[in-house]
Amino acid sequence: MSGLKSMSKDEIILKKDEYLKEYNNYKEMGLKLNMSRGKPGSKQLDLSNELLNGLKNFHALNNIDVRNYGVLDGLFEAKSIFADLFDIPAENIIICGNSALNIIYDTFARLYLFGTLGEKPWGKIEKVKIICPVPGYDRHFSICEEFGAEMISVPINNDGPDMNMVEKLVGEDDSVKGIICVPMYSNPSGEVYSDEVVERLAKMKTAAKDFRVFWDNAYAIHHIYKENKLANIFKLAEKYGNEDRIYMYFSTSKVTFPGSGISLIAASEKNVDEIKRRMSVQTIGFDKINQLSFVRFFKNADNIKQHMKKHAAILKPKFDMVLETLEEKFKDDKICSWSKPDGGYFITLNTYDGCAKEVVRLAKEVGVILTEAGATHPYKNNPKDDCIRIAPSYPYMEELKIAMEVIAVCVKLATAERLLSIQQ
Amino acid sequence: MSGLKSMSKDEIILKKDEYLKEYNNYKEMGLKLNMSRGKPGSKQLDLSNELLNGLKNFHALNNIDVRNYGVLDGLFEAKSIFADLFDIPAENIIICGNSALNIIYDTFARLYLFGTLGEKPWGKIEKVKIICPVPGYDRHFSICEEFGAEMISVPINNDGPDMNMVEKLVGEDDSVKGIICVPMYSNPSGEVYSDEVVERLAKMKTAAKDFRVFWDNAYAIHHIYKENKLANIFKLAEKYGNEDRIYMYFSTSKVTFPGSGISLIAASEKNVDEIKRRMSVQTIGFDKINQLSFVRFFKNADNIKQHMKKHAAILKPKFDMVLETLEEKFKDDKICSWSKPDGGYFITLNTYDGCAKEVVRLAKEVGVILTEAGATHPYKNNPKDDCIRIAPSYPYMEELKIAMEVIAVCVKLATAERLLSIQQ
Secondary structure, X not given: OOOHHHOOHHHHHHHHHHHHHXXXXXXXHOOOEEEOOOOOOHHHHHOOHHXXXXXXXXXXXXXXXXXXXXXXXXXXXXXXHHHHHHOOOHHHEEEEOOOHHXXXXXXHHHHHHHOOOOOOOHHHOOOOEEEEEEOOOXXXXXXXXHOOOEEEEXXXXXXXXXXXXXXXXXXXXXXXXXXXXXXXXXXXXXXXXXXXXXXXXXXXXXXXXXXXXEEEOOOOOOEOOOOOOOOOHHHXXXXXXXXXXXXXXXXXXXXXXXXXXXXXXXXXHHHHHHHHHHHHXXXXXXXXXXXXXXXXXXXXXXXXXXXXXXXXXXXXXXXXXXXXXXXXXXXXXXXXXXXXXXXXXXXXXXXXXXXXXXXXXXXXXXXXXXXXXXXXOHHHOOOXXXXXXXXOOOOOHHHHHXXXXXXXXXXXXXXXXXXXXXXX | OOOHHHOOHHHHHHHHHHHHHHHHHHHHHOOOEEEOOOOOOHHXXXXXXHHHHOXXXXXXXXXXXXXXXXXXXXOHHHHHHHHHHHOOOHHHEEEEOOOHHHHHHHXXXXXXXXXXXXXXXXXXXXXXXXXXXXXXXHHHHXXXXXXXXXXXXXXXXXXXXXXXXXXXXXXXXXXXXXXXXXXXXXXXXXXXXXXXXXXXXXXXXXXXXXXXXXXXXXXXXXXXXXXXXXXXXXXXHHHOOOHHHEEEEXXXXXXXXXXXXXXXXXXXXXXXXXXXXXXXXXXOOOOHHHHHHHHHXXXXXXXXXXXXXXXXXXXXXXXXXXXXXXXXXXXXXXXOEEOOOOEOOOEEEEOOOOOHHHHXXXXXXXXXXXXXXXXXXXXXXXXXXXEXXXXXXXXXXXXXXXXXXXXXHHHHHHHHHHHHHHHO
């Protein structure tokens, strides 16, 4: 087996011409495929169409008319379902609006404007640093950047962020105020944080009293190949007296309808009290009609889990297609590697160093839009330029097959170009 | 006619005993009436029940599937309806979530955290002062207080805030950064700002470059007795080159369902660009299913106006009842006065100085909950203690009649007590 990397310059040039021919064929096809975001496909959306049938009876528990004002922290019956789903007491949950991202942003805004539990507002501190496991979620990075927090990249291993690094960072420097992460099927590389990692996050000594874990549990129940378990960080934090450290977020955007579901923040009693007090200035309450529709549709946590199996059944062939195409296209020449997640929405493709941007550019030229290379890293700056996020959920199977073939040839072409430019 | 105020001490004591007897009768009735907030009554909510029937076709203009992510600033067809309703170009409108209050809060948060159009963040300035026409809306005051803005009370005349005072304040002091107000059927006293007042707000020279008018047009179309017209502040502001000064807010909370409708912010092109850029960090987009439901239900601005006439038909008898009961109860002894608004949600009752808190306390003791006295003023501090907000919309007619009788006797009793305490 003679791979691209061990070829002579002339051999690579020959290969490159071959790849270029294949690539140019796609150019002529006039493709228009967008794989840039983790959008559910329309078959997934159809699973919840019953929600569009409306609400016959608009009275919730305690005869609350959901059509009118009130109930700042959300319907009790909605809290109950999530309490079951996450093994968190209902009183530690606040049901919010249509976007968990918005609650994360709002939490940052409150920390910067007002501080938390008597500590100085982050906006009044010289420097705030947030630990960002990489690769990570671009919208998390955007929030940190918007608020002027300095992002510190920490690599993710198979079991979660490098905890030796994390512990060192938080232990020494009281300007390190938080870590923002997706602990289950991490966006984009799919890792599930191990029990040990979760416990170390809950236990570690932090120089900052108001250190916070922004626990974006977006894919908590989004299993595809295997049902992984994530340790309950609240129970562990409580064990070490650090229960105020944790803010957990979740939404039904990838359970029912993206941007039209409901969301939640879960936190300690003290945090919940503080958030509700601040929230009461911001709003009279979130959309309770939507909350009750959710409750009527699912009834209980178990039905949500069953519903997620239907999502998995639609997503699995798409993930299979991505993984199998990569396997086939690179079986003879392992010039790239990729993640094999058990769930979530993404697969990461690791290219030869310095090729990711070029792959994305090449793919775009023939009509396949990928997430911007670099988006997986703080400040859009991946020094190795080797990471591409693939989002298989949105395209139809036929489109996905073509898109993956395009990506494969783009990887080959970019690698050949890169090797040639190095040899020169 | 011998009124309470001109009576001797002994005469007042006799009257007081009479009032007390009547008051005690109510005590025995075990009333439970809440008139504290401007909540629509259930017949008003019924007007929009068709909205609960769901959404058959989930594709908006340009084939947008409203069940999926996207469209940060809202559906074009929703913007179009509001563009018509308010005579504002659609491109100056951003459709948001379920609460205009939340957008006002978010605007404050952005101004404090980031500043606007290149000016210093308000959070980095020694002092920020906001002009608050009084009486005013308690939730506006809460937002100012939460952000640490110093509220400057300016009295409202029949045609709006005292503009001589406003112009003097904003002209001299660059820490005066804004005015927050309800220009149409002002909450709680019902004034409609005159064309002259609106023009002066649009025209006035402000020491602060980033002075902002928070134009909470909550009751823009909520006519009851008469259809008043509010001048278009955007057109006037543009005339004087001050178009960036205005943020207008509106929601359908009192058109369809409180807290489950949609809301908007309207602003100049520069402001809209800035808001969208900041908002894109906060959220992927608001609930488009709700936006499309709204569009399908109303179809056009004219239908909204027709719909508001149905609200008026339900509200008018309630406002009549309040006004007639006050008229009757105080026709022989004018110890208090009240507003006679053409629309909106409130009537203010002006008591004899130093009586408002006591009236609210007395009413509460017999089961009639009113808005906290003082809530109509910044810091809950009404130096004259003479202002009570009456919200007639929520109770049934029979309840409202009793509530008003209770309030009347409480006013009489409190006034008698007050006069006695002064005479001592």
